[in-house]
Amino acid sequence: MENWQQGELIEVEITDLSDTGDGVGRWQDRVVFVPDTVTGDRVLVRLVHVKPNYAYGKLKQLLQPSSHRIRPSCIVADKCGGCQWQHISYEYQLVAKRNQVIQALERIGGFAQPPVDPVLVGGESLGYRNKATYPLSISHTGHVQAGYYQKGSHQLVNLNQCPVQDARFNPLLLEVKQDIEKRGWLLYNEQRHTGVIRHLGLRIGRRTGEILLTLVVKDWSLPGIKDQALEWLKRYPQLVGVSLNRNGDRTNAIFGSETRCIAGTPYLREQFAGLEFHVLPDTFFQVYTETAEALLQIIKSELNLQASSVLLDAYCGIGTLTLPLAKHVNQAIGFEVQPEAVEQAILNARINNINNVTFITGTVEKLLPSMDITPDVVLLDPPRKGCANIVMETLLQKKPPRIVYVSCKATTLARDLKLLCQDGVYSITRIQPADFFPQTAHVEAVAFIVLSQLYEGSKSSKKL
Numbered sequence: 471m472e473n474w475q476q477g478e479l480i481e482v483e484i485t486d487l488s489d490t491g492d493g494v495g496r497w498q499d500r501v502v503f504v505p506d507t508v509t510g511d512r513v514l515v516r517l518v519h520v521k522p523n524y525a526y527g528k529l530k531q532l533l534q535p536s537s538h539r540i541r542p543s544c545i546v547a548d549k550c551g552g553c554q555w556q557h558i559s560y561e562y563q564l565v566a567k568r569n570q571v572i573q574a575l576e577r578i579g580g581f582a583q584p585p586v587d588p589v590l591v592g593g594e595s596l597g598y599r600n601k602a603t604y605p606l607s608i609s610h611t612g613h614v615q616a617g618y619y620q621k622g623s624h625q626l627v628n629l630n631q632c633p634v635q636d637a638r639f640n641p642l643l644l645e646v647k648q649d650i651e652k653r654g655w656l657l658y659n660e661q662r663h664t665g666v667i668r669h670l671g672l673r674i675g676r677r678t679g680e681i682l683l684t685l686v687v688k689d690w691s692l693p694g695i696k697d698q699a700l701e702w703l704k705r706y707p708q709l710v711g712v713s714l715n716r717n718g719d720r721t722n723a724i725f726g727s728e729t730r731c732i733a734g735t736p737y738l739r740e741q742f743a744g745l746e747f748h749v750l751p752d753t754f755f756q757v758y759t760e761t762a763e764a765l766l767q768i769i770k771s772e773l774n775l776q777a778s779s780v781l782l783d784a785y786c787g788i789g790t791l792t793l794p795l796a797k798h799v800n801q802a803i804g805f806e807v808q809p810e811a812v813e814q815a816i817l818n819a820r821i822n823n824i825n826n827v828t829f830i831t832g833t834v835e836k837l838l839p840s841m842d843i844t845p846d847v848v849l850l851d852p853p854r855k856g857c858a859n860i861v862m863e864t865l866l867q868k869k870p871p872r873i874v875y876v877s878c879k880a881t882t883l884a885r886d887l888k889l890l891c892q893d894g895v896y897s898i899t900r901i902q903p904a905d906f907f908p909q910t911a912h913v914e915a916v917a918f919i920v921l922s923q924l925y926e927g928s929k930s931s932k933k934l
């Protein structure tokens with residue numbers, strides 16, 4: 471077809487949203503993905519990346535806007551790669567996120583009519599993020615910039631405030647850039663692997679207001695950092711600690727493995743689910759505190775835990791879910807690969823006088839098969855890639871009566887649920903999507919899974 475080539479202009483009606491957030495349309499039986507559009511838009515598109523059956527296009531003109539379109543709250547929404555959905559009404563974002571989960575379960579998991587609830591929202595759709603990590607660069611006028619990369623590039627969009635971040639970061643974001651400039655500290659250049667400062671990290675306890683400031687550096691050579699850190703602590707009463715994290719590798723990963731507290735405390739305090747948590751600059755903590763808490767409430771009421779139960783929280787982080795749930799069971803066990811997170815989880819248990827929890831450092835892949843008991847409830851909260859095969863196989867062999875799978879990627883959740891539900895060993899009772907990342911295409915979902923009654927008798931014995 472003559473128009474199906476790079477650079478051509480075509481007219482498309484957007485009929486869906488992809489799981490990466492692009493609008494999806496059809497042109498003569500071929501699929502076209504168009505960023506910055508939404509279901510219901512009619513658009514003129516320039517084809518930029520063309521394959522025989524599908525293409526990526528760039529929005530050239532909005533011919534007929536969808537009723538789901540809104541004016542973005544962010545003035546750089548059209549450039550910044552941080553959010554994909556600022557132009558979509560929040561109401562429709564939630565509809566699209568639920569559809570994303572349903573479609574993944576149907577297409578990848580093979581589940582017909584999966585029981586997916588409306589998306590859970592814990593609070594506002596703006597100003598919700600408790601953590602920001604901004605890359606830094608020098609502008610063409612020689613000023614230090616911090617922000618997010620432009621869509622599809624490594625060009626920075628400079629920000630002095632970001633509408634999805636907690637607004638208490640704003641004064642620091644502007645002034646810390648100026649201080650870095652005044653000190654003459656060198657910024658990291660990723661092409662040449664030269665310079666020092668790679669990222670500016672800010673983290674806040676939403677309930678306590680305590681803020682941590684972290685500079686991710688290639689090496690420790692920041693002359694005057696101690697004086698500057700003390701000055702920042704004096705200037706910002708909410709700032710409780712300034713740290714350096716060293717990442718000397720050529721990598722896209724933000725944090726390296728070594729963190730040094732320069733002034734103040736190495737952690738911030740946060741109230742979560744009625745407990746006090748100490749949170750470090752680089753350990754995992756859900757970025758939307760209120761939604762995480764609302765989801766925990768649902769997990770708690772759905773599980774209706776028994777005082778005699780044993781709970782395994784695989785992928786437990788600093789114990790954010792383990793510790794509130796531990797109060798309702800006989801024994802809780804947490805597996806976590808990051809030693810700093812385990813240290814912090816143990817400390818968090820101590821701070822809250824929770825004595826029935828054991829945190830173990832290691833991978834779930836190694837620790838789960840060597841467990842000599844079968845927990846009554848297994849909580850899985852893996853990274854986006856989901857659980858390794860060995861984890862699924864071990865669960866199918868041990869047959870814990872209940873599994874709760876907290877997922878940050880619907881496609882890997884669907885893949886893993888398919889394995890657990892094959893041959894009817896497990897079945898899904900409920901899927902609760904939750905919005906931890908408003909204004910973006912990301913969606914979390916929790917699946918509640920029970921062992922089929924047919925297999926209850928054949929459950930692997932306590933001693934394996």
Ligand SMILES: C[S@@+](CC[C@H](N)C(=O)[O-])C[C@H]1O[C@@H](n2cnc3c(N)ncnc32)[C@H](O)[C@@H]1O
Nearest residue numbers: 754785786787790806807808833834851852853
């Ligand atoms: C999505 S986070 C969940 C943390 C915790 N459940 C929470 O809500 O705060 C996943 C955690 O799993 C850990 N992790 C990643 N791969 C792992 C593995 N193979 N074995 C054990 N832990 C792992 C990460 O370090 C991270 O803390």
